[in-house]
Each structure stands twice: as C-alpha cells, then as structure tokens.
Amino acid sequence: MAEKDVPPLESPDEKFVLGQETNPGDVKPKDIRKAMIDDLAKELEDEEKVEVQEKLRMIKLERELTSLQEKYNINPDTTVPNTRTKEHQETSQVNSTETKLLYNKPKLQKFFGKTDEDVYDWCEDAKIATKSINKNDEKIDDIIYHLGPNPRREIRYLSNNPSPEDIYRTLKRVFGIVESPHKSMTEFYTRKQNHNETISQYTQSLMKLMDIVKQSHEHLEGDKLLKEQLIVGAYEPKLRWELQRISDLNNNITFHQLREIAFKFELNENEQRKVSSSAVSSRDNDSSLQITLQKILDKQEKIEKEINHLKRNNNDNSENNSNNFNNNGYQRNYHNFRG
Numbered sequence: 001m002a003e004k005d006v007p008p009l010e011s012p013d014e015k016f017v018l019g020q021e022t023n024p025g026d027v028k029p030k031d032i033r034k035a036m037i038d039d040l041a042k043e044l045e046d047e048e049k050v051e052v053q054e055k056l057r058m059i060k061l062e063r064e065l066t067s068l069q070e071k072y073n074i075n076p077d078t079t080v081p082n083t084r085t086k087e088h089q090e091t092s093q094v095n096s097t098e099t100k101l102l103y104n105k106p107k108l109q110k111f112f113g114k115t116d117e118d119v120y121d122w123c124e125d126a127k128i129a130t131k132s133i134n135k136n137d138e139k140i141d142d143i144i145y146h147l148g149p150n151p152r153r154e155i156r157y158l159s160n161n162p163s164p165e166d167i168y169r170t171l172k173r174v175f176g177i178v179e180s181p182h183k184s185m186t187e188f189y190t191r192k193q194n195h196n197e198t199i200s201q202y203t204q205s206l207m208k209l210m211d212i213v214k215q216s217h218e219h220l221e222g223d224k225l226l227k228e229q230l231i232v233g234a235y236e237p238k239l240r241w242e243l244q245r246i247s248d249l250n251n252n253i254t255f256h257q258l259r260e261i262a263f264k265f266e267l268n269e270n271e272q273r274k275v276s277s278s279a280v281s282s283r284d285n286d287s288s289l290q291i292t293l294q295k296i297l298d299k300q301e302k303i304e305k306e307i308n309h310l311k312r313n314n315n316d317n318s319e320n321n322s323n324n325f326n327n328n329g330y331q332r333n334y335h336n337f338r339g
Contacts, residue, residue: 112148119175181216193235226255
C-alpha cells in the first residue's frame with residue numbers, strides 16, 4: 001500500500017502505543033518523551049500503591065500485636081516486633097533485656113537514721129539491691145545515694161576507699177542499738193517466751209537480739225545459738241521436750257527447720273483448745289437451756305395455781321350469790337302468803 005493511502009492519525013498519542021512496535025519515521029520525538037513520562041508516572045504510581053499497601057499491612061500487624069500484648073499482659077517496652085532487620089532485632093533484644101533487668105531490680109528506700117527506722121533491715125535490703133552491681137565503686141555510689149544527710153556524713157569521714165561492709169558496720173554502730181557485749185549476750189540468753197506470746201513473735205525477738213550480739217561477736221554461730229535458745233525458752237513444757245528430742249536425734253537440724261516444727265505444734269495446740277472450748281461452751285449452753293426450761297415450768301405452774309385460785313374464788317362468790325337469792329325469795333313468798 002502506498003504512503004498516501006494510509007489514513008491520517010487523529011492525535012499524536014495514537015502513534016505510540018506501549019507494547020507495540022511502530023515505525024520510527026511515523027513517531028515524533030515529543031510523543032516518545034511523553035510516552036516515557038507516562039510510563040514512569042505509572043511505575044511511580046504502582047510503587048506508591050505497593051508502599052501504601054505495605055504501610056497498611058504494617059499498621060494492621062502493629063494493631064494485632066498491641067491487642068495480643070493487652071490480652072496476655074505483656075509489657076511493650078520489653079518486646080520487639082519481628083518485622084525488622086536482623087541487626088535491628090539483635091539491638092532491640094539487647095535493649096529489651098537491659099530494660100527487663102532494670103525493671104526487676106529491687107527498689108531500695110532511703111535511710112535517714114530516724115528512731116523508727118531499723119538499720120539492720122536496711123542493710124540487708126541494700127545488700128540485696130546492690131547484688132547485681134559488679135563494680136565496687138558503683139556499688140558504693142548506689143549505697144551512698146540511698147542515704148540521708150546524717151548517715152551520708154558518717155560515710156564521708158571514713159577512709160577514701162571504704163568497702164560496702166565498712167559502710168554497713170559504721171551505720172549499725174552509729175544508728176543501731178549500742179550495748180556492751182556482756183549486756184547483749186545476757187539479754188539474748190535470758191529471753192524466754194511469754195505466756196501470751198506466739199512462736200513467731202518470740203523467734204523474731206531472738207533474731208533481732210542476735211543481730212545486736214553479732215556486732216561485737218562476729219565469730220559466733222548464730223544459727224546454733226538461736227536453735228538452743230528456742231529449745232530452752234519455749235513456754236510449753238511439751239514443746240520444749242519435743243524440740244529437744246528432735247535436736248538430739250538430728251544434730252544438723254537448722255533453726256529454721258526447728259522453728260517450723262514449733263509452728264506446727266502451736267497450730268495443733270490452738271486447734272485442741274478451740275475444740276475443748278467449744279465442748280465446754282456446748283455444755284454451758286445445755287445447762288443454761290435446762291435452767292431456762294425449769295424457769296419456764298416454774299412460771300407455768302405458778303400461773304396455773306393463780307388460775308385455780310381465781311376459779312375457786314369465782315365459784316365461792318357464785319354460791320354465796322345463789323344462797324342470798326334463795327333466802328330473799330323465800331322471805332318474800334312467806335310474807336306474800338301470810339298477807
């Protein structure tokens with residue numbers, strides 16, 4: 001077909017169709033650039049659509065993750081989404097582990113040296129709180145940070161590099177119970193269980209006295225002395241005999257184990273007392289019930305006597321009235337008859 005027989009194109013856009021081969025002589029450079037721009041615009045639009053879909057998918061996943069965290073009560077600070085790169089995941093896992101460790105670290109209250117504060121308990125809490133700190137300087141700084149003005153002043157005048165044990169020893173000496181070694185030992189060995197005192201109260205008092213004794217006698221075996229004093233100072237004779245028997249059979253038994261046996265003995269004794277008291281109260285109730293019934297019977301008998309007495313009085317009155325009526329009628333009839 002000749003060139004003149006080809007029908008003319010209506011617009012330049014129809015000369016270049018994507019995906020079809022055309023004659024380069026029939027297409028102008030301007031139309032080619034426009035087609036390329038349209039192609040790039042379409043590719044960018046497709047990429048934007050994919051990116052938007054990916055963002056929507058990420059938002060959906062985050063919402064599902066949040067709902068799961070709320071359902072199973074998971075802290076979001078210690079969890080890391082699994083949609084990141086390997087490097088980011090490792091870094092996030094390290095950060096979450098550190099956060100978890102900081103979250104689980106025991107909290108230590110400040111010690112101000114007041115009279116209502118127990119320095120011995122605070123020292124034990126400080127040892128537990130600083131147990132995870134490896135460096136000695138950081139441990140000392142953490143201890144000093146949790147001290148008030150007066151205790152901190154005591155630590156300031158110690159040596160340049162005091163150890164944590166030096167700090168604890170100084171605090172106990174200044175703010176603890178200050179007694180002579182002889183007096184503290186005497187109070188410990190003379191401490192006995194009172195009549196209305198429980199095993200828990202008695203043993204806690206013994207442990208507190210042992211803390212005071214150890215200030216001047218650090219070499220003593222605290223567990224052994226506590227065990228002996230528990231056996232000797234128990235109030236119940238049966239309990240003393242039982243604890244001594246168990247201690248003789250097992251020399252390696254600890255104060256804690258012996259204390260548990262005393263707890264069980266006390267519990268059994270209290271239950272027996274409750275049963276006996278309930279039996280006595282039931283007998284008292286029965287006797288009181290019998291007394292009440294007897295009183296009711298006495299009142300009933302008294303009421304019956306009064307009723308019978310009233311009946312007899314009524315009968316006597318009715319008989320007198322009838323006799324009077326008969327006598328009066330006879331006299332009237334007699335006079336009438338004579339008249």
